[in-house]
Amino acid sequence: MPTHHQIELGVNVDHIATLRQARGVSYPDPLQAADIARKAGADGVTVHLREDRRHIQDSDVFAIREQVDLPMNFEMAATAEMLEIAKKVAPYECCLVPEKREELTTEGGLSVITQQSYLTDYVGELKAQGIKVSLFVDPDEEQINASHQVGADIVELHTGTYAETAEEAQHAELLRIQRAATVAHDLGLQVNAGHGLHYQNTVSIAAIPELTCLNIGHSIVARAVMTGFYEAVFAIKQLMNGARLDSEGNGL
Numbered sequence: 057m058p059t060h061h062q063i064e065l066g067v068n069v070d071h072i073a074t075l076r077q078a079r080g081v082s083y084p085d086p087l088q089a090a091d092i093a094r095k096a097g098a099d100g101v102t103v104h105l106r107e108d109r110r111h112i113q114d115s116d117v118f119a120i121r122e123q124v125d126l127p128m129n130f131e132m133a134a135t136a137e138m139l140e141i142a143k144k145v146a147p148y149e150c151c152l153v154p155e156k157r158e159e160l161t162t163e164g165g166l167s168v169i170t171q172q173s174y175l176t177d178y179v180g181e182l183k184a185q186g187i188k189v190s191l192f193v194d195p196d197e198e199q200i201n202a203s204h205q206v207g208a209d210i211v212e213l214h215t216g217t218y219a220e221t222a223e224e225a226q227h228a229e230l231l232r233i234q235r236a237a238t239v240a241h242d243l244g245l246q247v248n249a250g251h252g253l254h255y256q257n258t259v260s261i262a263a264i265p266e267l268t269c270l271n272i273g274h275s276i277v278a279r280a281v282m283t284g285f286y287e288a289v290f291a292i293k294q295l296m297n298g299a300r301l302d303s304e305g306n307g308l
């Protein structure tokens with residue numbers, strides 16, 4: 057049996073904001089979710105401020121940074137606009153991701169190889185602010201070498217292909233991630249992983265000894281909705297029938 061090492065969890069609260077933005081109201085609040093994550097043992101909080109602001113808003117980033125006592129992993133595209141925002145936020149770490157990543161299912165990690173000189177300058181600007189820099193890359197040796205060359209502190213290995221692959225081919229993808237983790241670790245990079253990890257596929261990834269942190273979002277939010285649904289239905293029915301709110305405004 058492999059011995060289990062301590063691995064950190066970064067909780068991505070983007071999809072709490074997705075639910076809020078769907079109605080243009082003030083709840084559910086990713087700030088509150090981040091604090092619950094902290095209480096539950098999360099080691100970090102991740103937010104992705106997208107150029108189109110489809111979920112997380114600028115004000116969420118600042119509120120979480122100021123009010124939640126966890127290291128922030130600020131995910132962003134490597135644009136001029138985001139660099140200015142990152143300087144103001146001063147997160148623990150920035151994770152650079154491809155701009156249109158979530159819009160195309162087949163799209164992978166950041167292509168570091170094709171924009172090495174641009175990223176060398178960009179990474180340098182962030183590091184000069186005392187921010188650690190992570191690059192979200194496919195588990196590919198060339199991308200990892202290039203990440204090291206542009207001065208990244210961390211690579212986050214993209215587990216999306218592993219997560220989406222049919223069961224028969226999943227072992228090969230797991231080996232690919234394991235090999236990539238070794239390559240990155242041997243270069244002196246911190247190695248994180250994430251995307252598409254859920255309650256059935258995370259354990260094998262968490263067992264990779266070189267990994268420091270997993271960033272997980274969608275599956276946690278999805279599970280929270282279901283585990284909380286009974287209580288939520290029960291509470292509104294009680295309210296309708298005369299029950300009072302508790303001190304936090306929740307139905308009893």
Ligand code: PXP
Nearest residue numbers: 192250251252253271272273274
């Ligand atoms: N890591 C990175 C770099 C991401 O962009 C995301 C999604 O924003 C995640 C991890 C979390 O992915 P998921 O929501 O599928 O858990």
